[in-house]
Structure formats: C-alpha cells, structure tokens
Amino acid sequence: MTEANAWRFFNFFKGWNPSLLTSHDWKDVEKDDKTYKSIGVKALKKAFEHLKTNQETDLNWLIQAYEEGINKCPENEWLKRELAILYQKNGDIDKSITIYKELALELYDKPYYWNEFSSLVKNNEDLHLSMLCKAALIEQNDDFLGDVRLALAVVFERKNLIQEAGIELNLYKENRQKNQWKIGADFDELTSKINLVEGSNTEKYKELKGMAEEFAFNDLPWISLVYIDSFKDKKGRTRWVFSNGKEIEISPLKKFFNIKNLNLGEVLNFKLKETIKEIEDSKSYWLPSKKIKEYNPLIFRITELEKWSTFENEYAIVDYINQDKN
Secondary structure, three states, X not given: OOHHHOOHHHHHHHHXXXXXXXXXXXXXXXXXXXXXXXXXXXXXXXXXXXHOOOOOOOOHHHHHHHHHHHHHOOOOHHHHHHHHHHHHHOOOHHHHHHHHHHHHHHHOOOHXXXXXXXXXXXXXXXXXXXXXXXXXXXXXXXXXXXXXXXXXXXXXXXXXXXXXXXXXXXXXXXXXXXXXXXXXXXXXXXXXXXXXXXXXXXXXXXXXXXXXXXXXXOOOOOXXXXXXXXXXXXXXXXXXXXXXXOOOEEOOEHHHOOOOXXXXXXEEEEEEEEEEEEEEOXXXXXXXXXXXXXXXXXXXXXXXXXXXXXXXXXXXXXXXXXXXXX
C-alpha cells in the first residue's frame, strides 16, 4: 500500500473501520531519541492523501475518524486543517469556516492560513479578496506566492481593478522566470485579456485586509487600551506601550500601526491573543515557578474616546512638597 499502490489504503482503511483504533494507537512513538507520529495520525493522513487526486462520494466515515483523532490529539494543527477540507468537500462549509476561525489565534501570522481560509469564502468575493491580500501582505518569500498572485489577478479583474491585476501577473511572471519555473496555462489565459503592469500592490493589500481580520477574529472582544509610553528596544526599534491601567499592558512595535502620530492618553481598541506563560521565580522556595498572562495584539482600531477616559479616576492628597528638590 505504498508508492504506486498507495491508492489501496483508502478502501482498506474504510473496510477495516477506523473506530477500532485504540487510545494507544493515537500516541506518538518514541524510538532511538526520535518521535514518530502515531499510527492513527499516519493512517488518517495516508487516507487524506488519496483525496488529493481522487474523487470520493462517501466521506462521512473519514470525517468521523478525523473528529476522533482531533479529540485524541487536540494540539495537532494539521488534523484540524484537513478536517476543514473534508467538511468543505462534504458540503459543510460552515463547519469548515468554524474550524478556521478557531485556528486564527494560532495561525494568524501564517500566509498559508489566510490563503487556505480564502478558498472557503469564495462565495463572498470581497472577503475572499481580503484574505488573499492578507496572505500576500504577510508572505516575505515571493517563491510561495504563485497561486496567490494568480488568484488575486482573477478577483482584481472581476472587480475591474485592471491595473492591480496586471501588477499581480507581472510579479508572478518575474518570479517564475527568475527561478526558471514553468508558467502555467492560467497565466496565459489571464494575460490574453490583461496587460502586465510593473509596480506593487502592497498599499492595496493594507487597504483591503481589514475585512479578513474582522471576520477571523470577530468572536474576540474589543479591549480599550490607552497609549501611555514609548521606548527603544535592544534592537533600536520603537515600541508603543498601551495599558488598561490594570492587568493588561502591551508594547507592540510602532510599525504594527499605520499611524503617523499618536498622542499620550489616546484610546485604541484592540483584539488580543491571551496566553498563559510559566516563568521561574528563583526568589520563592515553595513556588519555584508561576504563571503569568501575556497579551499579543492582533488588530486595532482608533477610537474617538476622550484621552485617558477609560482609566479609572484615583484621588490622592499631597500633604508635603519638597521645594528644595522641586
């Protein structure tokens, strides 16, 4: 059931019945100082590989096996992504979207995440385009953007953004020629009606990415934070410090914001990723480590709130002034 005979595994696995996998079969194997995937995960992935080149009408049994696999291996990102694709193939688009929204907090900075997510929302052209823009904006290596460039060109052309479509096609062609890679038939079809244009769509990506971010993170609450300080980190980068005056404080890089000037006290709304981090505390004998919360900003919005208005008022009495020390 390997190489040329790999196709045999799909029907064998179905007939054997994946529900017979035991708890032990879902545990990774430690051998020779190496970790190998469990037989359960390997079986699912081998069956999934078959679907890349073959059409199957009955997927319910495999979906159930994946659901059980995720229950046994909840940290396995690949199983979740593949289950979303299975739901899509089975016509359950809403379930696919739900999985990808749950993955947002783990994969929000991965270009492939936004590209894959975009394929699930093609019925909403604006959202589809926004996710493609988000993927193109994050990816630093143009070698991985071929499919995204062609997809962007198609949507730009449909929305009558002809210059933007031409830019995508030109960037696609330049990269293929640089690497001496074959240029696909889809490119030839598009260039029969779109002229190549030199340039960059980076500013367009920034303009359009907001809808994708709002959609992926819309289950997270908006948190109001106040701009309280700025400083240079060890690498000489400017960081802006925001706080809610209590337990939340973040210091993202200034380049995270598309804002020229920000005044102390201004209030911005953020959607945050919250993680629990365990750190060592050498000063404590009984509690050598402690858990702290860390917050990473995902997206932000400028507000019209009055400066400092989200901080609670605190009152103090000044009963002595040291005039000598000013």
